Structure formats: structure tokens, C-alpha cells
Amino acid sequence: METVVSGIRSTGQLHLGNYFGALRNFIKMQDENQCYFFIADLHALTTHPDPKMLHTNVKDVLTEYLAAGMDPEKSAIYIQSDIHEIPELYLLMNMHAYMGELAKTTSFKEKARKQPNNVNAGLLTYPTLMAVDIIIHKANKVPVGKDQEQHLEMTRTFARRFNNFYGVEYFPEPTAYNFGENLIKIPGLDGSGKMGKSEGNCIYLSDDPKTIEKKVKKALTDQGPTAPNSVKPDYIENLFTILKVVSTPDVVDYYEEKWNTCEIRYGDLKKQLAADIIKVTTPIRERILAIQGDDAYLHKVATEGAEKARESAAKTLKEVREIMGFKAF
Numbered sequence: 001m002e003t004v005v006s007g008i009r010s011t012g013q014l015h016l017g018n019y020f021g022a023l024r025n026f027i028k029m030q031d032e033n034q035c036y037f038f039i040a041d042l043h044a045l046t047t048h049p050d051p052k053m054l055h056t057n058v059k060d061v062l063t064e065y066l067a068a069g070m071d072p073e074k075s076a077i078y079i080q081s082d083i084h085e086i087p088e089l090y091l092l093m094n095m096h097a098y099m100g101e102l103a104k105t106t107s108f109k110e111k112a113r114k115q116p117n118n119v120n121a122g123l124l125t126y127p128t129l130m131a132v133d134i135i136i137h138k139a140n141k142v143p144v145g146k147d148q149e150q151h152l153e154m155t156r157t158f159a160r161r162f163n164n165f166y167g168v169e170y171f172p173e174p175t176a177y178n179f180g181e182n183l184i185k186i187p188g189l190d191g192s193g194k195m196g197k198s199e200g201n202c203i204y205l206s207d208d209p210k211t212i213e214k215k216v217k218k219a220l221t222d223q224g225p226t227a228p229n230s231v232k233p234d235y236i237e238n239l240f241t242i243l244k245v246v247s248t249p250d251v252v253d254y255y256e257e258k259w260n261t262c263e264i265r266y267g268d269l270k271k272q273l274a275a276d277i278i279k280v281t282t283p284i285r286e287r288i289l290a291i292q293g294d295d296a297y298l299h300k301v302a303t304e305g306a307e308k309a310r311e312s313a314a315k316t317l318k319e320v321r322e323i324m325g326f327k328a329f
């Protein structure tokens, strides 16, 4: 049995990108592995959320985890900030994380460009905190989307560096996991590369069918191909990418064929795409509505999850402190 850790930053409701990039795989891994799934609310602080929204966002993500099929009987489901061992190990690991490697991380450079007035030290050390989330349970597998590949690489570097520095075989080197498929990146509906809240091009798991139809209808298209077998422009390729994850292969083949013969009707493609997205999201949305507001249930899940996570985290922290030379008087 392997140990799995993963989480999603709580910056608002989850969208299709979160679902296909990560959440769907969390659910699939629960039976075969020892899983720790958390809500990364400390990571959410890097963009300075409104304190009034912090808890609401955590609550939304917890509700959506459960609605998507996460099972508190099988997995430890917890809120990152409930586990105080995480910030302590983060401090210790930061002593072995170097300015240069942190500053050249793609996500850091991107965020520094997007929020030039808030290039805080938490952004810089985001990869250390993420590595700690993972190694604190000595995890081997981390189900994540393609955008997290570099962070995983850094996690392995930090784990290996700790082992080498202290001459121990302590932390495993975890790898990104996606059931043997390529890591997934879900594009936005506006022709941009990535579905994201800040991009405003999202379909949320909680969107009702009418909203989904409207959003898909508005997706960027053009007059259609003018020559057979043309290369698709990005914004069309993006629609096919989403179609591939929500529809059956014969549906995808049908529209590929129509594209290649210049007979594609975007109206039909969009109707099909919306219908298939709705098929995926409807059962989740119904469970969101059922769980939403059941504060007693959410409290129970978060409390029991934190207990399980704390047990494993405390053990690691104790051992790490010993390895590093801390001793009790």
C-alpha cells in the first residue's frame, strides 16, 4: 500500500480544471492507497484573500471534495492550517531551500508578474510548503495536474537533499501520478491555455445546466476550417481537449472527422460538449446541494481528518527533529 498526498488551494469553488487535473484522481486512488487529501488554505494566503472569504472558500472546497466522492472513512480529509506540524516542518525545510532555485520557479515568476505589488516571501517559498505537505506523510504518489510538475520535481530535490545532508534514507522521493496517462491540463473556454478562476473562463462543478450551456455557447470559435485536414487553432483545439475528457471516443472521432472534411458545425459541437459536461457535473452538483450547509457533518469530517493527519505529521516531525539534532533536556 502506497501513501498518497494531494490538495487543492482554496481560492473559491472548484472548476473542471481542478476536477480533471486532480480531484477525479483523488477519488480513484482511495481504495488502493493510504490517502491524505487536504485543503491548502495556507497556500491560499499567498494571494492575500479577504479574511471574510477564507473560511467560506475552505468550506466550499470541503463540500466539493465530499460531493465528488471523497470518502472520510477511507481517506484523511483535512484542512492544511489545522495541522501545526506543517508550518514547523516548513521552517526547518526552508533552511535547506535556496533563494536561487526558489526564485526561478515558473509559478513564482508568473505570480510576481501578475501581482507586482505583493511579491511576498510566502510566494517565494510556496514550493517548500508544498514539499512539506507531501513529505510530512512520507508520501510516494501525488495526483496532480500538469501545472504542478515542477513543484513535484522540487519536492524530490528537497527530499533528496535532506537525506544526503543528514546521511539518512528518510524521505521517499514522490512522483506525480495520473494512472499511467499524461498529466492533464484543462484549457479555458476563451482560447487561453488554462482554465482558472483568475482567468474567468471556468465552468464550476456547482454550475447549473443553463449556466454551463451559456458558457459553452460563448466559447470562442470562428468561420470554420477552409481546407481539409487543417491544423486547428488553439481555441478550437481547446474545445476538443475538453470534449476528450467528457465525451466518449466515438463522439470525439465524429467531430474530428467533421473538422477534417470542413463540415463541422460549431453549434452542434457546443451542444454536445455542454451536454457531456452536464452529465459529469450533475451528480456532483446534486450532492453539493445536499451537503452544503450541513455544518455538523463538515465539522465531523474536518475534525476526524485532522486527527488522522496530525498523527502521521507528528511522527515525522519528531523524527526529523531528532535527525537534525534537536534534543530534549
Ligand code: TRP
Binding pocket: 005, 006, 007, 008, 009, 040, 043, 129, 130, 131, 133, 134, 142, 143, 144, 148, 151
Ligand atoms: N500547488 C497546488 C495547486 O496549486 C496545491 C498544493 C499545495 C498541493 N500543496 C500540495 C498539491 C501538495 C499536491 C500536493 O494546485
